[in-house]
Amino acid sequence: MAKVEIFDPAMCCSTGICGPSINPELTRVANAVYSLEKQGFDIRRYNLANDPGAFADHEVINRILHDEGPDALPVTLVDGKQAAVGKYPSNEEFSKWFEVPAEELNEKRKVRLTLDINKK
Amino acid sequence: MFTSLQLGAVNHTPFLFFTGKGGVGKTSTASATAIALADEGNRVLIVSTDPASNLQDVLETELTNQPKQVPGIPTLSACNLDPEEAAASYREKVIGPYRGKLPESVVSNMEEQLSGACSVEIAAFDEFTSLLADPAIVDEFDHIVFDTAPTGHTLRLLQLPTAWMGFLEESTHGASCLGPLSGLGDKKDLYSSTVNVLSDKEKTTLVLVARPDSSALMEADRASTELKDIGIKNQILIVNGLMGKHQWDDSIASAFYSRQQEALRSMPVALKEIQTYSLPYVAYTLTGTISLRQLLSHVEVNPNAVTVYDDESIEIPGLKKVIDDFSKNNTRVIFTMGKGGVGKTTIASAIAVGLVERGHKVHLTTTDPAAHLTHIFQEERGKDDLRISRIDPKETVESYKKSVLSKAAEGLDEEGMAYLEEDLNSPCTEEIAIFQSFAEIVGKADEEIVVIDTAPTGHTLLLLDATESYTKEVPRSKGEVEDYVKNLLPRLRNSNETSVVIVTLPEATPVLEAKRLQEDLHRAEIHPKWWVINQSLSVTNTTDPVLRGRAVSEREWIQKVYNDYANKTALIPWMSEEKIGYKKLMDFSK
Numbered sequence: 047m048a049k050v051e052i053f054d055p056a057m058c059c060s061t062g063i064c065g066p067s068i069n070p071e072l073t074r075v076a077n078a079v080y081s082l083e084k085q086g087f088d089i090r091r092y093n094l095a096n097d098p099g100a101f102a103d104h105e106v107i108n109r110i111l112h113d114e115g116p117d118a119l120p121v122t123l124v125d126g127k128q129a130a131v132g133k134y135p136s137n138e139e140f141s142k143w144f145e146v147p148a149e150e151l152n153e154k155r156k157v158r159l160t161l162d163i164n165k166k
Numbered sequence: 167m168f169t170s171l172q173l174g175a176v177n178h179t180p181f182l183f184f185t186g187k188g189g190v191g192k193t194s195t196a197s198a199t200a201i202a203l204a205d206e207g208n209r210v211l212i213v214s215t216d217p218a219s220n221l222q223d224v225l226e227t228e229l230t231n232q233p234k235q236v237p238g239i240p241t242l243s244a245c246n247l248d249p250e251e252a253a254a255s256y257r258e259k260v261i262g263p264y265r266g267k268l269p270e271s272v273v274s275n276m277e278e279q280l281s282g283a284c285s286v287e288i289a290a291f292d293e294f295t296s297l298l299a300d301p302a303i304v305d306e307f308d309h310i311v312f313d314t315a316p317t318g319h320t321l322r323l324l325q326l327p328t329a330w331m332g333f334l335e336e337s338t339h340g341a342s343c344l345g346p347l348s349g350l351g352d353k354k355d356l357y358s359s360t361v362n363v364l365s366d367k368e369k370t371t372l373v374l375v376a377r378p379d380s381s382a383l384m385e386a387d388r389a390s391t392e393l394k395d396i397g398i399k400n401q402i403l404i405v406n407g408l409m410g411k412h413q414w415d416d417s418i419a420s421a422f423y424s425r426q427q428e429a430l431r432s433m434p435v436a437l438k439e440i441q442t443y444s445l446p447y448v449a450y451t452l453t454g455t456i457s458l459r460q461l462l463s464h465v466e467v468n469p470n471a472v473t474v475y476d477d478e479s480i481e482i483p484g485l486k487k488v489i490d491d492f493s494k495n496n497t498r499v500i501f502t503m504g505k506g507g508v509g510k511t512t513i514a515s516a517i518a519v520g521l522v523e524r525g526h527k528v529h530l531t532t533t534d535p536a537a538h539l540t541h542i543f544q545e546e547r548g549k550d551d552l553r554i555s556r557i558d559p560k561e562t563v564e565s566y567k568k569s570v571l572s573k574a575a576e577g578l579d580e581e582g583m584a585y586l587e588e589d590l591n592s593p594c595t596e597e598i599a600i601f602q603s604f605a606e607i608v609g610k611a612d613e614e615i616v617v618i619d620t621a622p623t624g625h626t627l628l629l630l631d632a633t634e635s636y637t638k639e640v641p642r643s644k645g646e647v648e649d650y651v652k653n654l655l656p657r658l659r660n661s662n663e664t665s666v667v668i669v670t671l672p673e674a675t676p677v678l679e680a681k682r683l684q685e686d687l688h689r690a691e692i693h694p695k696w697w698v699i700n701q702s703l704s705v706t707n708t709t710d711p712v713l714r715g716r717a718v719s720e721r722e723w724i725q726k727v728y729n730d731y732a733n734k735t736a737l738i739p740w741m742s743e744e745k746i747g748y749k750k751l752m753d754f755s756k
Contacts (some may be wrong), residue, residue, distance in 0.1 A: 052335040056279035070573070073586060094272070098260070102267040111268060116275040 048124055048143045051087045052079070052134070053107050055119035056095035075134045087144050094119065168405060171443035171462065178203065179371045179400070181298065181363065183312045185393075186375035187385035187536060188506005188622040188675070193220045194452035195445065196313040196374050198461045204242035205459075208308040212244045212710055213297060215290070216315035218505070218623035218683065219246045220675045226454050231255075231293070234508035238455060243307075247297075249290035249629070253281065256289040269391060281635050299359040315622070365397030372401045374440070376721070378408055378426035380744075382507070385536055387434035403440045405430070407447040412710050419710035421742035449715025452673050482728065482737040486515070488667065488696050489520035489755055491734075492509040497665045498611040500658065504669040505676040506622035509660070509700040511537050512745055513669050513738075514619035519748060520755030522552045527614040529553045533629065534621035552748075553614065557603050559596055566590075581673055601632050609650025610656060623683050630690055633658070638703070659691045666694035672702050672720035672726065681731055697732035699724055705739040 052075070082089045092100040094116070101107050106128065110118050122130040124143055129135065136150075141148035182310040184196040193214070200212040211233055222229045225244055229450055231251045242265055257280045265273055279285075297303055297310060304310070320392045362368050372393055376386040382708040409426055412419040450457050492500060502514040511532065518530035528551060532539055539554055569592045571583065607616060620626040637655045658664050668684060669678040684694055702724065704717040728735045 056276045076589075077586070095276055096260070098264045098276060099266065101272075102264050108268070111272050115269060115271040 047088055049126075050090070050129075050135075050140075050143055051120045051123045051165075052091045053101060053104075053119060054091055054093045054122075055116060055151070057093060064085060071134060073076075074137070078137055078140055080147075082140065167407075168444040171404060171445050178208075178309060179367070179369050180304070180308065181310050181312070181370040182373055183314060183370065183398075184373045184375055185314045186395075187377075187382045189508060189671070190375045191445075191452065192375050193224045193313050193675070194461070195373070195404055195406055196311050196476050198243060198452075198458040199373075200244075200309075201239060201458050202462050204239050208241060208243050209306065210309045210673050211297075211307045212242065212311040212312045213247055213301065214245075215247045215294060216294060216313065217249050217290075217627055218315075218679055219248070219313075220505075220679055221246055221313055223675050223678045224453050224458070236455075236659070247290060247753075249286045249295055251503045253289040256285070256292065258279070269438045277637070278638055280489055281631075281641050286631065295356050295360045298363050299356050324650045344410040359582055361397070365399070365402035370398065370400060372398050374401060374403045374437075375406055376403065378405050378429050379434065380429045381538055381541065383429060383437060384432050384538070386542075387437045389623050390437065390440065390534070390583040401440050402659045403437060405441040405444045406444060408444045409447040409712070412712060416708055416710040416713070418708035418740065418742065419713055422740075425742070426746075429506055447712060449712045451674055451719055477576075482699075482724075482735050484518060485520070485698065485736055485738055485755060488698065488734075488736050489517055489524070491696075492517070492665060493521055493524040493526065493613075495662075497615070497663065499608055499616045501618045501664070501666045502669050503620050503666055503694075504623065504689075505671075505679045506536075508669045508671050510534075510669045510674050511539065511542060511619045512751075513667065513698055513700065514617050515539065515542050516745065516751045516755045517667070518617040519751040520551060521615055521617070522549055523752055527551045528617060529555065529607070529610065529614045529644045530617045530619070531555045531557060532619040532621075533557045533604060533626070535559055535618060536621070537619055539619070542746055542751075550747075555607075557600060557607070559600060562603045563596050563599045566595065566602060568637065573641060597632060598636075601629065601636060602651070604629065604656045605633075605648075605651045608654055609635065611650075611657070611663070625708060627683070627686055630658075630687075630692075634690060661693055661695070662678055664692070665696070666693045667691060667696045667698055668732075669700055672699050672704070672723045672727075674723065677723045677727060677731075684731065694733065696734050696736060697727050698736045698738065699727055700738050701740045702737055703740050705737060 073080055073113075079089055079091055082101070090114075095107070097164050099129065101111065106126065107121060109130065110121055110128075118131055120130075120134055121128065122135050129143075140146075181198065182196075184192045184199075186192050196212060197554055200210050204210045212221065212225075214229075215235075219229070221244060226236055227234075227244070227245045229244055231245055231246045231248055236242045236244050257277060260280065261273060261276055264276075372390075374386040374390055376382040386403060390403075393401070409419075409423050412423055414420060445461060448461065450460070452458060452461060491497075500514075500517060502510040502517070511534070513533070515530060518528045520527050530539065530552065531554070535558070537556065539556060541555060557628060567587070571587065607618070610616065620629075633655055636651070666687065668680050670680045680697070687694060702717075702720060703713050704720045704724070706717075708714060708717065724737065743750075745751050
């Protein structure tokens with residue numbers, strides 16, 4: 047099974063809701079990662095603002111940062127190899143790496159109906 | 167009508183929180199209590215959690231965020247829990263080990279990110295919890311006295327342990343928006359013991375401080391209710407500055423007295439059930455250990471010792487000049503800023519009404535969660551050219567959540583929405599939501615003059631800091647940034663468009679706080695134009711000994727403001743009635 051690691055730039059939250067604007071790209075990625083994690087795939091995210099150790103200790107990432115600076119982030123590694131630099135992977139890429147249908151990552155599912163007779 | 171405050175009568179828990187509206191004398195009553203406890207031989211720490219702390223002014227000694235012994239009182243230590251400083255030391259702890267390991271540009275990028283409003287808030291909160299729950303600190307003292315920021319801010323600080331606890335407990339996806347403290351999960355135990363300490367009546371006493379005036383009492387009532395809701399039930403009330411004997415034939419003194427008595431008569435019902443003590447209105451300034459000891463020992467001041475009011479005066483204009491100036495120069499954004507309790511809301515309202523009367527369209531708003539624009543205007547809203555609103559934290563967060571979710575709804579399934587929604591429940595969201603709505607209101611200043619009554623200093627400084635750090639993030643942001651966000655800081659810095667009015671009382675602490683506020687604003691490249699000195703007794707003709715004592719001590723501060731601090735100064739006399747309703751505000755602004 048593929049192992050995917052995403053190294054995020056320094057930010058408050060990985061959903062991107064804490065910045066001066068909402069970046070829909072971040073929301074998409076957060077959601078895709080969440081859904082892949084839940085299916086048991088080996089996918090991880092590191093945020094420079096609260097996990098600098100992961101960046102400093104990782105040979106490939108540390109080299110990219112020394113060569114290109116923080117603007118190179120986000121960087122995605124698949125099985126330790128550079129797969130995307132300066133942008134997040136698309137859902138198609140995720141689906142290729144993990145061999146899951148892309149629709150599962152972005153298609154709207156049926157809304158669950160809940161009935162609570164105790165509430166007015 | 168109340169028991170006069172004798173320290174022996176109060177049960178001394180290890181933790182004492184002093185809270186209340188700005189300007190009610192939290193710092194002086196907290197300091198007087200701390201000194202009295204220390205004089206009895208207890209080891210005492212007094213901590214200010216106000217980002218714009220006055221503790222150093224009242225104790226007359228420089229303070230940092232490390233406890234330091236107060237000169238002359240061996241068992242008393244004091245410190246200022248400054249959020250910016252807490253954030254700086256937190257930043258260094260996170261980043262320090264990686265200097266040299268990661269390139270400089272990466273390190274400075276991290277630093278920037280860890281300077282946001284959310285990091286600042288959490289870092290301060292983190293230091294605060296360790297004061298309550300870390301045995302290394304708690305065991306060193308018999309009592310820790312907290313002198314807190316004006317109510318709005320304090321409520322938030324005290325509610326945060328509960329909020330974060332709830333957030334950590336309910337989080338299903340490992341709580342992604344913990345912002346800068348990703349290791350927060352490990353601190354769950356610390357937060358739950360903080361919550362326990364706060365709600366244990368053997369450990370914590372909440373001291374509500376109020377002046378005998380209606381807005382301070384309303385505020386104490388609000389704080390009392392909200393804090394009871396989160397389990398802080400051991401509460402007492404101190405009515406500070408209660409006027410007793412006075413010169414009955416002096417019109418100012420009797421108006422002063424009847425305003426107080428009237429306010430006490432209409433005191434909120436729930437407050438009446440709390441054990442209440444009073445402290446007298448005194449002629450001397452409450453700074454320095456000597457006068458603080460006097461306050462609790464109830465030494466009567468000999469009226470004959472008060473210097474007679476001399477007559478040399480400086481010509482200082484009133485509020486009309488200020489409003490004329492804004493009207494003539496077509497100022498678009500006007501802020502009133504200053505310490506709590508100095509009358510910012512009334513001054514802002516009078517400026518707004520004055521501008522409407524001079525033919526302008528005006529939007530009056532407040533960022534102060536404790537402000538009472540509705541109280542000031544009652545039903546009397548006046549003309550259509552005056553729009554009144556408030557930035558209410560709870561409502562603002564709700565509408566921010568809705569707008570984020572509706573924008574994100576496209577392309578997200580139900581679970582994805584739930585995931586995002588969970589993140590939006592993070593206490594961090596409040597900072598960004600308030601900032602967004604603040605930016606939006608300022609953005610409309612082309613169509614209408616925007617008059618903004620701000621929250622007391624500390625809160626305002628944090629809002630401006632947030633503005634700066636978000637502005638730095640804008641160029642990097644890949645999302646869609648609204649124009650009003652991009653234009654916010656340049657507009658605030660443009661002195662042709664924006665004016666800051668610093669409001670103060672002619673007394674030591676509000677003037678010193680305003681001076682520091684002005685220095686902070688200068689650093690942010692915002693330059694206040696007017697200083698308004700409010701409620702001056704020295705321009706009234708009072709002959710009452712206590713009031714005259716106050717009037718005499720005012721002079722030093724009026725002169726300092728006029729000569730050293732202010733670009734332009736206005737002076738407003740103490741008035742015997744509250745300016746409530748459009749018509750009275752209109753007369754006031756003439």
